[in-house]
Amino acid sequence: MIVCVTLNSCLDKTLVVPEWQPGDLVRGKSVREVVGGKGNNVARALKRLGRSARPATFLGGPVGRHCAELLRRDDGFDAIAVPTQSETREILTVLTEGTPNQTAFFDPDPAVTPREAEQFADEIEKALAGREVLALTLSGSSPSPATHGLFSDLISLARARRIPVFLDTYGPALDAIWGFWPMALQLNRKEAAGRLRKTEVSDGDVLGLLADWSRHGVTCGVVTDGPRAVLAQIRDKRYRVIPPSIKVVNPIGSGDSLLAGLVDGWLNQLDPEAMLRRAVACAVSNALVWDAGAVNPDEVDRLADEIVVEPIG
Secondary structure, eight states: OEEEEESSOEEEEEEEEOSOOTTOOOOOSEEEEEEEOHHHHHHHHHHHTTOOEEEEEEEEHHHHHHHHHHHHHTTOOOOEEEEESSOOEEEEEEEETTSSOEEEEEOOOOOOOHHHHHHHHHHHHHHHTSTTOOEEEEESOOOSGGGTTHHHHHHHHHHHTTOOEEEEOOTHHHHTOOSSOOSEEEEEHHHHHHHTTOSOOOHHHHHHHHHHHHHTTOSEEEEEETBEEEEEEETTEEEEEEOOOOOOSOOTTHHHHHHHHHHHHHHTTOOHHHHHHHHHHHHHHHHTSSSTTOOOHHHHHHHHTTOEEEEEO
C-alpha cells in the first residue's frame, strides 16, 4: 500500500464545447467530472502500474461529499477523507472540441483550520502505523496557513517508521521543510526557479539545487522541464534524462505520473538509470492521453527503451 496525500483536492470538471470566442453564449457538448489534485493522480498512476494506493485528502461540503463518492465509485479507492468546514474547490476546464486548446478556471483555495490540519496528521499517523504501508507520497500545494507545515510533520512521522517519502511540492509547503527531509524530492523548472528566488534558472542552478538537497539527505532529486530533458541526482550521481518527441494530448498529470514511476521503480529496486527511464516513461505515457494518471503499463515498458539517460560528470 502507498498512501498518497493531497492537501488541496478539487472537483475537476471538463466541459467540451464547440469553437468559441470570449463573450459568446456557448452550449457544452459534454461534461466529465473527476477528483483532481496531484496526489490523487499519483494514486491513479500507481494503480495502473499494479500498486495498491490509498489517497488521503481534505474534503468539505456537498462538493467534498461528491468527491468522496467519485473516488470510491469511479476510481475504486478507499480514501482517507478528513472533513473541513470550507467547501472543496471546483476547477472548470473548458476544452474546445477537436483541438488541444483548453482553459481552466479555479475556485479560491479552501480555508483549512488548525484543528482540521491536526486531525489530518492524526489520520495519516494511524495509516502509517500499519505494516502494509510501503511508501508515502506528498503532492501539490498547501491551501492555507494551517496546512503549510503538514508535509514537514508527515515526513517526520514516516521517517520514524522507516517509510520512504516522495515529495512534490513548492512554495510555503516546501519552505516549511526542516529537520527531516524526504527520500525523494521532485520539482519542475518553474518551481525550482521560485525556490531559488529567480525568474529563470540555468542547468548549473538546477544541479546546484540538487546537490543542496543531497546534503540535506535527499537520496533522489528530480527537476522536470515539460517535454525537455529532466535533470536528476541519485545519491552522488547526476543524470540528464531525455524523453522522446511525441504528439501531446494532455500534459496535465505527467509530473504526478513521473512521481508514481519513481515510487514503483524504487520499490522494485531498479538501478538509478532504469528507475529514471521508467519514471519518465510514465510521464510520457500520461501525456499521450487525456485523463491524468492514466498510464499504460505496456506503453511504459516500450517508451522506457526510447528514453536516453546521460550521466553528468
